[in-house]
Amino acid sequence: MKAPHIFLGLLAALLITVWILDTPPVPLAQEGTVTITYWEKWTGFEGEAMKATVDYFNDLKIKNKKGQIIRCEYLTTTNVDRKSLLAIAGGQPPDLAGFWSGNTHVFADMGALMPLDEFIERDHFDMDKYIDVYRRSCTYRAAGDTQERVWCLVTTPASVALHWNKEMFKEAGLDPEQPPRTIQELMEYNRKLTKRDDKGKIIQMGFLPIEPGWWNWAWGYWFGGQLNDGFEKLTADDPRNIAAWDWVVSFTEGYRPEVLQAFSSSFGSAFDSPQNAFMAGKVAMVVQGVWMANFIRFHNPNLQWGCGPMPAAFDTQGQPVTVAEMDVITIPRGCKHPDEAWEAIKFINSLEGMEYLCGKATNRLTGKENTGGQGKLTPFKENSPGWIERHSHPYLRVFIDLAKSKNAHYTPQLAVWEEYRSELDAAFQRAWLQKATPAEALQQVQERMQPKLEQALRIRRYREMGN
Amino acid sequence: MAATDTRAKGVVFALPWILGLGIFTLYPFCASIYYSFTDFSVLQAPKWIGVTNFQEIAADAVFWKVLRNTLLYAGLSIPAGLLVSLTLALVLNGVRRGQILYSVIFYLPHLIPGVASAILWMWILNGEFGLLNSALRPVLELISPSWAPPVWLNDTRFALPALVLMGLWGVGQSAFIYLATLQDVPQEMYEAAEIDGATTWQKVRFITIPMISPIIFFNVIMGIIGAFQVFTEPYLMTGGGPDRATYFLPHYIWDHAFRYLRMGYACAMSWILFLIILLLTMVAFRLSKDRVYYAGR
Numbered sequence: 001m002k003a004p005h006i007f008l009g010l011l012a013a014l015l016i017t018v019w020i021l022d023t024p025p026v027p028l029a030q031e032g033t034v035t036i037t038y039w040e041k042w043t044g045f046e047g048e049a050m051k052a053t054v055d056y057f058n059d060l061k062i063k064n065k066k067g068q069i070i071r072c073e074y075l076t077t078t079n080v081d082r083k084s085l086l087a088i089a090g091g092q093p094p095d096l097a098g099f100w101s102g103n104t105h106v107f108a109d110m111g112a113l114m115p116l117d118e119f120i121e122r123d124h125f126d127m128d129k130y131i132d133v134y135r136r137s138c139t140y141r142a143a144g145d146t147q148e149r150v151w152c153l154v155t156t157p158a159s160v161a162l163h164w165n166k167e168m169f170k171e172a173g174l175d176p177e178q179p180p181r182t183i184q185e186l187m188e189y190n191r192k193l194t195k196r197d198d199k200g201k202i203i204q205m206g207f208l209p210i211e212p213g214w215w216n217w218a219w220g221y222w223f224g225g226q227l228n229d230g231f232e233k234l235t236a237d238d239p240r241n242i243a244a245w246d247w248v249v250s251f252t253e254g255y256r257p258e259v260l261q262a263f264s265s266s267f268g269s270a271f272d273s274p275q276n277a278f279m280a281g282k283v284a285m286v287v288q289g290v291w292m293a294n295f296i297r298f299h300n301p302n303l304q305w306g307c308g309p310m311p312a313a314f315d316t317q318g319q320p321v322t323v324a325e326m327d328v329i330t331i332p333r334g335c336k337h338p339d340e341a342w343e344a345i346k347f348i349n350s351l352e353g354m355e356y357l358c359g360k361a362t363n364r365l366t367g368k369e370n371t372g373g374q375g376k377l378t379p380f381k382e383n384s385p386g387w388i389e390r391h392s393h394p395y396l397r398v399f400i401d402l403a404k405s406k407n408a409h410y411t412p413q414l415a416v417w418e419e420y421r422s423e424l425d426a427a428f429q430r431a432w433l434q435k436a437t438p439a440e441a442l443q444q445v446q447e448r449m450q451p452k453l454e455q456a457l458r459i460r461r462y463r464e465m466g467n
Numbered sequence: 468m469a470a471t472d473t474r475a476k477g478v479v480f481a482l483p484w485i486l487g488l489g490i491f492t493l494y495p496f497c498a499s500i501y502y503s504f505t506d507f508s509v510l511q512a513p514k515w516i517g518v519t520n521f522q523e524i525a526a527d528a529v530f531w532k533v534l535r536n537t538l539l540y541a542g543l544s545i546p547a548g549l550l551v552s553l554t555l556a557l558v559l560n561g562v563r564r565g566q567i568l569y570s571v572i573f574y575l576p577h578l579i580p581g582v583a584s585a586i587l588w589m590w591i592l593n594g595e596f597g598l599l600n601s602a603l604r605p606v607l608e609l610i611s612p613s614w615a616p617p618v619w620l621n622d623t624r625f626a627l628p629a630l631v632l633m634g635l636w637g638v639g640q641s642a643f644i645y646l647a648t649l650q651d652v653p654q655e656m657y658e659a660a661e662i663d664g665a666t667t668w669q670k671v672r673f674i675t676i677p678m679i680s681p682i683i684f685f686n687v688i689m690g691i692i693g694a695f696q697v698f699t700e701p702y703l704m705t706g707g708g709p710d711r712a713t714y715f716l717p718h719y720i721w722d723h724a725f726r727y728l729r730m731g732y733a734c735a736m737s738w739i740l741f742l743i744i745l746l747l748t749m750v751a752f753r754l755s756k757d758r759v760y761y762a763g764r
Contacts (some may be wrong), residue, residue, distance in 0.1 A: 082725045089509045106728060110510035261621040261709070266595030419727045429710045433623060448528070455523075459506045463514055 040098035093332035115149035138242035152328035164303035217424035245438030503735035520735035541694035556645030594618025
């Protein structure tokens with residue numbers, strides 16, 4: 001045998017050995033057990049909390065109608081919606097898929113999900129226990145349907161609030177326990193908290209509306225605006241939305257766009273990093289979600305911070321404004337074990353399962369306390385006595401109150417929502433970079449997206465007629 | 468008989484590739500023609516809607532903007548890539564000691580995965596702490612204290628050129644190909660030119676470039692195809708922004724296919740992209756007729 005052949009032979013043997021050693025053993029199907037698959041997007045603390053909750057479900061050894069024990073296999077999947085999309089289209093979906101509240105209704109429209117109403121009725125599952133905004137977000141009248149149905153239940157409920165840096169407040173001579181209560185006050189605080197160096201370069205800001213920039217489309221809510229009026233009419237150019245964007249863009253007054261862009265580029269691009277503008281002390285106030293406490297604890301545990309409702313520009317009558325987003329769990333149509341999948345959803349959405357997922361709770365089988373779950377609120381109106389007090393989030397009640405507010409907004413359930421949001425984001429950038437006025441930018445969105453929505457609805461009706 | 472037998476064996480051996488090509492390339496390629504005339508979300512059966520998608524594309528202002536961006540990117544990145552890689556190869560060709568070492572160094576960036584290099588370049592191009600601006604800032608301040616370097620990816624005017632600049636990082640591969648070809652140019656030609664008193668530039672212009680023209684042509688074609696398919700870097704580094712300054716056609720197609728669930732519309736745009744690439748390649752072939760020298764012909 002020639003030397004290269006020996007070398008290639010050894011290389012092949014090595015690769016095969018590595019492959020064999022690296023391949024995890026395939027669990028043998030146990031008699032009396034039925035395994036369901038669950039694709040979920042989360043990594044990090046949410047992923048760990050969800051995995052622990054699934055483990056808890058498996059520990060309970062819940063049985064299906066045939067008396068088989070249900071075992072849930074949890075798989076973290078990137079781009080879970082796209083992969084699920086292809087798996088559903090290919091007829092091989094997982095039994096459970098974790099989506100975002102923003103695209104669940106689109107999947108429902110396309111018949112890709114199973115409605116949960118039958119299960120809910122059969123098991124007398126209580127939907128009234130949910131905080132209104134979360135319950136409504138799970139419900140949708142899909143294309144071709146005559147009634148609203150429940151298409152998903154909740155996994156990671158959240159609401160957003162104003163977070164402020166107490167140390168920076170103290171330095172600026174502000175009361176660290178007193179956040180701004182009005183938009184005017186917020187502007188005043190911003191002026192006091194913004195600092196420049198000798199050359200006029202911004203080194204610190206009180207409030208920067210594009211940080212983190214995730215809810216640029218939603219600013220109108222704090223001015224009493226809406227993005228849609230029902231399912232058929234968009235209201236991007238609602239005067240209250242324009243007023244909100246005018247206010248946001250007023251933060252750029254006195255600066256060239258590049259100055260603020262240079263300042264914001266100094267944060268780096270990763271939210272989950274020590275360079276984060278809020279955690280690094282570069283921006284004193286940000287609108288952030290309930291998850292922020294976890295990141296602060298991880299990246300800057302010594303940060304002195306507070307949080308409360310973001311001030312609104314209209315009379316909210318004691319009902320603060322927030323965006324109440326959530327991630328959801330669904331049963332894809334065509335999955336192998338819908339009944340068993342429902343059992344898992346039911347456990348996760350029980351008080352026991354949800355409190356274990358969202359905060360500090362005890363596994364009643366092992367008696368062991370978890371590490372604190374995903375550090376969020378539950379989507380329920382009521383929690384177990386003492387659960388909030390034991391929770392790791394020091395301001396959890398703020399987020400619960402915000403979610404319960406009548407001015408808590410959830411993602412509009414529009415056929416063209418993803419594209420609408422992209423357009424709003426692009427328009428926002430135009431306005432922020434002073435390439436268009438907010439009125440012009442929002443008008444352009446309205447003119448572009450309303451016909452698209454109408455066309456989508458026309459095609460939907462055309463499909464319904466054909467079917 | 469023997470010939471038939473050999474052919475059959477050949478087909479059998481090639482069958483996995485033929486099947487793969489047929490199922491994973493040819494079928495989607497053909498199916499996408501049909502889908503471009505339908506409303507198709509992947510989750511529902513396609514519904515024939517005639518030329519509606521194409522009509523909508525014609526009236527889609529964002530499509531025209533991303534097409535303009537894509538053409539601009541191609542127009543900048545192809546000549547820039549060609550110039551830099553060729554210059555690099557010419558310089559390396561003149562290096563007598565350590566040529567292999569330098570070649571390897573310049574080739575290395577090509578081996579780094581797109582995602583990793585995108586993240587690396589996000590930091591190099593960071594407006595505040597980036598390596599590039601750290602080098603530029605003192606130079607600009609020396610010229611005028613009020614001058615500041617651009618914030619690259621955050622500035623609508625500089626984001627696209629910044630991506631072109633980043634693209635030059637990966638010219639090592641084409642430079643490597645040029646270098647191999649340069650070493651194949653007969654030395655006698657240079658010697659003859661030297662005897663005739665040719666300058667270095669004249670040697671490059673009248674000997675080197677004509678002799679390596681087939682490879683230049685090959686790299687131009689690959690450059691056209693690559694530039695029109697640019698996706699990973701802008702997707703990761705800018706998300707198409709700021710103000711859609713780096714929003715390219717492949718990204719727009721992807722958004723429609725997988726975010727907006729409008730696969731039919733995405734297929735229609737893909738066909739337009741395909742036709743543009745085809746047209747430009749044909750133009751390149753036509754232009755190459757009198758400009759590319761094949762010694763074997």
